[in-house]
Amino acid sequence: MERAIKKADVLIEALPYIKSYSGKIFVIKYGGSALINPEIKKGVLQDIVFMSYVGIRPVIIHGGGPFINEEFRRLGKKVEFSEGLRVTTKDDITVVDRVLNQVNEGIVNDIKKLGGRALSMNTVKKNVMKARPHKESSALGFVGEIEEVKSEVIRNAVRPRAIPVISPVSIGEDGELYNINADDASSEIAMALKAVKLVLLTDVKGIMRHKGDESTLISTLAMKDADTLITRKVIQSGMIPKVKACMNALRSGVSKTHIIDGRIPHSLLLEIFTDKGIGTEIVKDK
Numbered sequence: 001m002e003r004a005i006k007k008a009d010v011l012i013e014a015l016p017y018i019k020s021y022s023g024k025i026f027v028i029k030y031g032g033s034a035l036i037n038p039e040i041k042k043g044v045l046q047d048i049v050f051m052s053y054v055g056i057r058p059v060i061i062h063g064g065g066p067f068i069n070e071e072f073r074r075l076g077k078k079v080e081f082s083e084g085l086r087v088t089t090k091d092d093i094t095v096v097d098r099v100l101n102q103v104n105e106g107i108v109n110d111i112k113k114l115g116g117r118a119l120s121m122n123t124v125k126k127n128v129m130k131a132r133p134h135k136e137s138s139a140l141g142f143v144g145e146i147e148e149v150k151s152e153v154i155r156n157a158v159r160p161r162a163i164p165v166i167s168p169v170s171i172g173e174d175g176e177l178y179n180i181n182a183d184d185a186s187s188e189i190a191m192a193l194k195a196v197k198l199v200l201l202t203d204v205k206g207i208m209r210h211k212g213d214e215s216t217l218i219s220t221l222a223m224k225d226a227d228t229l230i231t232r233k234v235i236q237s238g239m240i241p242k243v244k245a246c247m248n249a250l251r252s253g254v255s256k257t258h259i260i261d262g263r264i265p266h267s268l269l270l271e272i273f274t275d276k277g278i279g280t281e282i283v284k285d286k
């Protein structure tokens, strides 16, 4: 009985958040690194299904780095990054697309198994992003930037309470496939949908002053300090596009951006339904 009352208390505590977020779009970037472990994946997707049942409109954009790396290794391909962006040859992009489509279908099937409604948005089913070659494409190859997000298509999916699951590969005007960094894509999608929150789920606690030392976690980071940390190389590799994505989204009207640890059970619910929050919040300069 006592336990049941506690449970009811917890639900009531969440009520103000549920009320203020009901009907609002949250863009969640689900990083490949936090996708590997099936238990963690199930927990994250359960949180997302819960969110959708209480009236929040989650939109997922996923990564797939570790799966792509594994496939590259199997095929004897070179894995190369430049400032967190994957160098992608014409031959590589078909492999990237194939692997990400599998990841995409996997997430959709798992959401369905958990009782949620989900819709695949990838290069085969429903491409919702138009790309142009990245400004450094001479060095990066078939890496793109988003030119346009077909926001109406995503909105139409979200209205009847389906969860769009978007793969970060896009088709260019030239008909070629382009690899879009999923963090970049998440901020463009959040802006296009006028999302209230952008949450980047990854495999670390958040941004750390000393990479690998969790006691140096930065809970709140102002944009101007974020720039300095990138210049000083405190923020490196895969964390760079995440921080840039948050800054980009904040500049364009997204109210809140967070980088959180997908490995922590219910990290999404903790972030959304409690005051304290977890991970790193990036905020606008005052």
Ligand SMILES: Nc1ncnc2c1ncn2[C@@H]1O[C@H](COP(=O)(O)OP(=O)(O)OP(=O)(O)O)[C@@H](O)[C@H]1O
Pocket: 030, 031, 032, 033, 034, 062, 063, 064, 065, 066, 182, 201, 202, 203, 204, 206, 207, 208, 209, 210, 211, 212, 234, 235, 236, 237, 238, 239, 240
């Ligand atoms: N200052 C920092 N604090 C925390 N992590 C950092 C920092 N600088 C670099 N990183 C690295 O950024 C990584 C997260 O980015 P990464 O691209 O590897 O994962 P992801 O984006 O979640 O996955 P995917 O790229 O597959 O979508 C961390 O695992 C960490 O090694």
Ligand SMILES: [Mg+2]
Pocket: 031, 063, 065, 183, 238
């Ligand atoms: Mg990454």
